[in-house]
Amino acid sequence: MTIAVGDSLPDVKLKVVGPEEMTEVSTSEFFWNKKVVLFGVPGAFTPTCSNNHLPGYLENADTILGKGIDTIAVIAVNDAFVMRAWARFTGGEGKITFLADGSGVFAKAAGLEQDMSAGGMGLRNKRFSMIIDSGKVTALNLEGSPGQAVDSGAARLLEQL
Template identity: 45%
Template sequence: MTLTAGDQIPDAALMTPTAEGPKPVQSATALGTGTVVLFGVPGAFTPACSDTHLPGFVLRRDELKAKGVDTVACTAVNDAFVLGAWAEARNVEDSVLMLADGNADFAKAAGLDMDGSKFGLGTRSKRYAAIIKDGVVQWIGVEDAPPSVDVSGVESVLKQL
């Protein structure tokens, strides 16, 4: 079942890149307090993810914060080393909490996983964005086609806040 408004976010083990190396974090801990904007991408360094999706949230972090967002987080079915390198390459710094879902445990628990095997990608996350308040989904936009960044882009999220 796909995560919808009113649902509690699933609790799954994730990893976050840090200067000291990958650190484990539970999704309920990372995403369960305050107002959180979570966006999921099929993969780090992929064209739409790197050129549009992630940069939009980085560039407009102050606007999100002004609308009451405490945390902006990104999840991808990649390991924490890849997410760390991606964050560095895209100058993310502290604007977005990067959450590696290396085994797609969170994506599967949220019903937001997809089969990317015809592209050689295996199981991946659908492209989406969600507004979460104290662990409960308030709004979620899931793309029909992974290359699109329409309903899951920062513009759509800002309109929903």
Template identity: 45%
Template sequence: MTIEPGQTIPSVPVKHVTDQGVTDATSAEILGSGTVVFFTVPGAFTPTCHLNHLPGYLAAADQLKAAGVDKIVCGTVNDHHVVKAWAEATGAGTTIEFLADGLGKLARELGLVRDLSGGGLGLRFNRASLLIRDGVVEVVNVEGAPGEVTSSGAPAMLEALSSR
């Protein structure tokens, strides 16, 4: 079951990747205070995630902050080494924080897990975005089709913020 507005972000062990390095943390520590935009992607360096989803949030970061967002966090089911390399390769690490959910525990807890075993990728995050205030989910946007970035992209999140 997918997490719904009004529910609290679960506390699951993850790796927190920032421009300062990698630390052990919980999802509640990373996502639980302030106004947070959390977007999830199937995988670092995968075509849609790398060329569309992450760059959209990077380009809209100033607008999101101006709309009251304290931090932008990208979650993916990859190991923290890959996530760190992706943050560095895209230049996003100074603007966006990353949550490496290597075992997919948070993806399962949020009900945002997607089985991509047929393509050799295993269980991953579904492409989605959440607006979270002080650990409570206000908005959940889950993409309906693979390769799309419409409801989970930065423009949709900006629209959600402006309507609140």
């Protein structure tokens, strides 16, 4: 069952990717006592994720943070090394927190997984965005059209803040 507004995030372990280190953190620790914008992408370096979804959050980071958000984070079912490379490649280091869900534990626990095996990608995230306040989902946007980043994009999320 897909997570919904009012639900608490599942408590799982993720990797927070930094410029020099990768730290394991539980979602209960990472999201506790702060307001976070989290958006999920099917995969780092994929065309829609790299060209349409992530850039909107990078371009609007200051505006989003100026609306009372403590952290902007992106999550993908990729390992921490890929997420670090993507952060560097996109110029996202220091602007957005990159979270690696290498085995898809968050995606599965939140009901946000999708099987992309037909395209050779295996289990991935659905494309989404959400606002989380101390671990509770206060807004959730699931992308309605494959290959798009409109419903879950930064412009849509800004309307909700």
